[in-house]
Amino acid sequence: MTSDAVPTEGFEGERERLIAMAYRMLGSRADAEDAVQEAWLRLARQDISAIDNLPGWLTTVVGRVCLDVLRARRARPEASYDGELPDFVVAEDEVTPEESAVMADSVGLALLVVLDTLRPDERLAFVLHDVFGVPFAEVGQILGKSTDAAKMDASRARRKVRGTPRTTAKRQEQRDVVDAFLAAAREGDFDGLVTLLHPEVTWRSYTARGTIEHLGAAEVVEAARRGRRASVVAGRVLVNGEPGIMTWGRSGAPVSVMACTVVDGRIVDVVALVDPIRLAAMDVPAPPQ
Incomplete structure (x- = not known):
């Protein structure tokens, strides 16, 4: 396949949504960008004619890449707080469209800190479904589980984050x-x-x-x-x-x-x-x- 066959415009239209999603799963802007770049590389090797739903395909790939990263982190208990503390995305009170996309559907740093304590499957299910509205059937496919098992992961995550302060103010x-x-x-x-x-x-x-x-x-x-x-x-x-x-x-x-x-x-x-x-x-x- 030549590079011309890759749906560049379609991918670019999804890029910031994917980065925003990956950021909330990984808590790191750099790691989120790496996950999305990996999705681009896999797309370039894919038979495009076999993809019926590009946004869904990209969500699945980025979700699985993030899941691998989260599981690898959990296997390294010696990691310092620098790797555990979510990125602080700081800007003036007038933001660019790119920054707005990263900050969209904000869950706040207080919740991101708590999300870092969840098991990888729980975090993925919570972020994908509760924050970005991905159906549980698709979440289950990303996790390699049944729909009911994905629902259970999200439910456990909700119980663990319950009580974490989330702003109610405009x-x-x-x-x-x-x-x-x-x-x-x-x-x-x-x-x-x-x-x-x-x-x-x-x-x-x-x-x-x-x-x-x-x-x-x-x-x-x-x-x-x-x-x-x-x-x-x-x-x-x-x-x-x-x-x-x-x-x-x-x-x-x-x-x-x-x-x-x-x-x-x-x-x-x-x-x-x-x-x-x-x-x-x-x-x-x-x-x-």
């Missing part, structure tokens, strides 16, 4: 809460901060040395009080499609990025990355002028 409400949090932090209005935090808020910071967790509004406010002494510039950004916070040092280098989950007008969960090496490798916005 985008503008999320912006308003994050902006109010930033203003209160800048002004040292710690009583105001308390009103913006759920009493049982969880704040997890992933650092080069490990994970630090703060539980409850009082602990989070105290952490904010200590952080106010640092010489940083803070601004609102989009983190995985939802309003969050980024800080930069005097040199303009990123210091931290925080994904905020807003429910009923309060921040209920914060996932923060405070690792200079990983932050330096990321494509992030410049500090506000």
